[in-house]
Amino acid sequence: MTEKKFTTHDIIICGGSMIGAATALQLASYGIRVALIESASVKKFSPNQPFDLRVSALSPQTISLLNSIGAWEYVLRKRCYPYRRLRVWEKSGFGDVTFEAHQINREELGFIVENRIIRIALWERISEIAKIDVYCPANFNKFAYLNNVIKVTLDDGNQLSAKLLIGADGANSAVREASQIKTSRYDYHQSCLVASVRAPSATKDITWQRFLKSGPQAFLPISPLDASLVWYHKSEFIRDLAKQDNAKLAKKIMHAFPKELGEIEVLSKGNFPLYKQHAYRYVGRGVALIGDAAHTINPLAGQGVNLGFQDSACLSQGIKMAMAQGQDWWSEEVLNRYQRQRRVSNSIMLHAMDAFYYGFSNDFGPLKFARNSLLSFAKFPFLSQVIIRYASGMSPISPTKSRSDIT
Numbered sequence: 001m002t003e004k005k006f007t008t009h010d011i012i013i014c015g016g017s018m019i020g021a022a023t024a025l026q027l028a029s030y031g032i033r034v035a036l037i038e039s040a041s042v043k044k045f046s047p048n049q050p051f052d053l054r055v056s057a058l059s060p061q062t063i064s065l066l067n068s069i070g071a072w073e074y075v076l077r078k079r080c081y082p083y084r085r086l087r088v089w090e091k092s093g094f095g096d097v098t099f100e101a102h103q104i105n106r107e108e109l110g111f112i113v114e115n116r117i118i119r120i121a122l123w124e125r126i127s128e129i130a131k132i133d134v135y136c137p138a139n140f141n142k143f144a145y146l147n148n149v150i151k152v153t154l155d156d157g158n159q160l161s162a163k164l165l166i167g168a169d170g171a172n173s174a175v176r177e178a179s180q181i182k183t184s185r186y187d188y189h190q191s192c193l194v195a196s197v198r199a200p201s202a203t204k205d206i207t208w209q210r211f212l213k214s215g216p217q218a219f220l221p222i223s224p225l226d227a228s229l230v231w232y233h234k235s236e237f238i239r240d241l242a243k244q245d246n247a248k249l250a251k252k253i254m255h256a257f258p259k260e261l262g263e264i265e266v267l268s269k270g271n272f273p274l275y276k277q278h279a280y281r282y283v284g285r286g287v288a289l290i291g292d293a294a295h296t297i298n299p300l301a302g303q304g305v306n307l308g309f310q311d312s313a314c315l316s317q318g319i320k321m322a323m324a325q326g327q328d329w330w331s332e333e334v335l336n337r338y339q340r341q342r343r344v345s346n347s348i349m350l351h352a353m354d355a356f357y358y359g360f361s362n363d364f365g366p367l368k369f370a371r372n373s374l375l376s377f378a379k380f381p382f383l384s385q386v387i388i389r390y391a392s393g394m395s396p397i398s399p400t401k402s403r404s405d406i407t
């Protein structure tokens with residue numbers, strides 16, 4: 001029988017995907033000794049690897065976080081694609097608005113990056129940091145909290161201890177479960193088909209989303225030739241679509257999607273159920289939840305991972321501030337402050353997505369008029385600037401310009 005190991009750290013993070021890995025890097029930069037537990041290892045990047053089906057539209061705020069922890073340059077060395085325009089319109093209405101990066105004095109509104117590339121970039125950076133001990137592949141099994149110390153047991157029986165356990169282990173979080181933190185969950189009874197496609201004739205500096213009564217259709221460019229498509233519809237419809245071979249699926253997509261897409265070839269596909277979930281609490285004794293472990297949002301506006309990065313930054317900065325003030329950074333007070341700041345803000349975003357989602361999948365006359373008017377009003381320079389800045393994770397009003405400066 002092999003002897004079991006027992007190691008001591010300051011913080012244990014369960015889940016080393018995008019949010020957990022980014023948090024490990026922030027905390028280690030403050031001199032904190034971090035243990036990062038992740039069950040799935042990921043293959044090294046090679047330029048001829050097929051595109052990951054899961055891609056994220058990263059906001060400028062997320063990019064500046066990745067930059068601050070030294071991971072963005074690793075993304076740039078691999079694959080990512082900027083978008084300068086964002087168009088939103090409704091098939092059977094008069095509302096049609098395009099937001100442009102120059103309206104907020106930027107070169108781009110954001111970047112589309114494959115989830116796997118973000119994780120690889122973060123892990124390459126982690127491999128350079130001595131303060132982070134990586135346990136991978138390793139599975140969190142349970143934890144106990146006694147005398148202000150968290151003791152985590154892995155599936156292989158090895159144990160780790162720390163002052164704080166962070167659950168960054170996704171929507172089915174085992175840390176959340178073990179902390180007995182309940183969630184509210186709502187099923188939209190819809191799914192989305194995600195497809196990587198070769199779309200040589202589609203314009204690539206723009207990401208767009210068209211609304212139909214059955215649900216939205218979205219286009220996200222991932223290279224000069226390729227794009228990721230998302231198609232929301234009833235679950236049975238999406239299940240049937242996903243069963244088609246790639247050539248038949250390409251025909252169905254070209255028939256149903258806007259003409260802007262042009263001719264396509266489907267490279268790979270997958271489907272995901274649509275639901276939202278929110279933890280009633282983000283913190284427990286010696287525990288904090290971040291990212292999808294705390295909230296799963298309708299992917300409609302591509303905000304899920306961006307919200308997770310904001311949780312990560314908020315919790316890390318709260319810990320840093322407490323350290324600077326000589327406070328116990330693992331204390332209930334510090335954790336509660338994080339919960340107060342993030343839970344309200346995420347809750348607003350979850351509800352806003354619902355308003356958007358239900359507002360656009362309804363043919364009730366006055367509602368249709370109202371949403372089309374909203375899209376038309378959004379064309380006005382001041383309003384569009386506020387919307388873009390908010391969607392980019394920036395303060396809605398530019399601090400350098402007064403309202404009257406904005407034309």
Ligand SMILES: Cc1cc2nc3c(=O)[nH]c(=O)nc-3n(C[C@H](O)[C@H](O)[C@H](O)COP(=O)(O)OP(=O)(O)OC[C@H]3O[C@@H](n4cnc5c(N)ncnc54)[C@H](O)[C@@H]3O)c2cc1C
Binds near residue numbers: 058299
């Ligand atoms: C179709 C679709 C499209 C989306 N598009 C966007 C988009 O454009 N923009 C956007 O911002 N968001 C988008 N999202 C949401 C985004 O993908 C998630 O918000 C994001 O992946 C959450 O990251 P996370 O690190 O919190 O969790 P996850 O990515 O779920 O990572 C959790 C990690 O924990 C590990 N883990 C789990 N259990 C254990 C355990 N017991 N022990 C050890 N490790 C464990 C897992 O292996 C995994 O690596 C989309 C989601 C969907 C479904």
